[in-house]
Amino acid sequence: MPTAAAHPRYIWQHSAWPKLTFDAAAVAPALDQARLEQGRLLGLLSAIGLEQANAVQRELWVQEALATAAIEGEQLNLESLRSSVAHRLQLADAPGSDRSVEGLVQVMGDALANHGAALDLDRLCRWQSALFPGGTSGIARIAVGRVRSHAGAMQIVSGALEREVVHYEAPPSAQVLAEMERFLAWFESTRPATGATAVNGIARAALVHLWFESIHPFEDGNGRLGRALADMALAQDMQAQDAQASPALVRVYGMAHQMLKTHAAYYDALNHAQRLRGIAPEASAIDATPWVLWFVQAFNRACIASQAVVRDATDKAQFRLRAAQCQTNERQRKVLERLLEAGHVDSGGGFLGGMTTDKYAKITGTSKATATRDLADLLANGLLRVEGVGKATRYAVNVPGWEQPALKG
Structure with a gap:
């Protein structure tokens, strides 16, 4: 199967890579609407009691974990997942017994609870290792706790054997360390609270996800890690917006759940953003406006969906109070x-x-x-x-x- 080097098709092959930009004016209306729905959601959460808020966060964390795994075709043990989430929220003494489920919950928890800590390659390697505690993906052995090093092309394919469709090919393994060094430096320099470059926090989360998925640094787990990084970027944005806000509230946005609901559109938008379509060879930057717009609109829809969950929880709590009085x-x-x-x-x-x-x-x-x-x-x-x-x-x-x-x- 021919590799990407034979026929340049992907953004990492462009001379402007990895300079990702977007048209701020074109995205501004969607960002304004997303901020409005984000504010409504956080307002609803602040209006309910602590016990209700914890219950909502627990359920939405469970749904997010189920969704981010389901996008990759993995079904998690629900009972073990609920136990692990409750343990992380200090609502239970022990985590679930499934080590891979507990590993995913640990990654999701660390991305938010420690969003202010430095993001380096060692931390990402530990995240990836936590996803595959047995060193296998299914029955196949994979490299865990380190970036990929195999000589073959890293391709995203679908279809029957010998009739595969290549959706994307990542940079060669030999380039991964250099690619990650640039990505991590940018991630640290653009932090909303301290970074010198002012990038809208929601748009930055979109670029974080696109950039990381385009490098695809690990043999497996890249999708789950990329979505955890987007959540981490959103937590940093939330703290920049309100220093008193809990970064754990990012879980209530439900981005992974929204991506799962529209997984075909999610993959299409990501695949389109990773290709060189419409990008002139002489361009000084790679225009990621369509992807950023898709991500912001997905964030907006996710906030609206989560508002319904919060209202639902409030309805139930009020009803239980009425029932207790009867x-x-x-x-x-x-x-x-x-x-x-x-x-x-x-x-x-x-x-x-x-x-x-x-x-x-x-x-x-x-x-x-x-x-x-x-x-x-x-x-x-x-x-x-x-x-x-x-x-x-x-x-x-x-x-x-x-x-x-x-x-x-």
């Missing part, structure tokens, strides 16, 4: 919690088919008569609402703004 019994609390956790239609959830007397009796292990009395009591207290009559009667948790799922008889 002196519900253990059976009723169990069913109400099931309905709450199922969510509602707008959030992509909803208890399938609605709650019925038969389902209530099965969930609680009680008689149909007791189930009927319990449901009537919940209805009288305003904790449930009802739709339909007779055999079509269905109950849903009565949270303002939550719609009843479409019911089938």
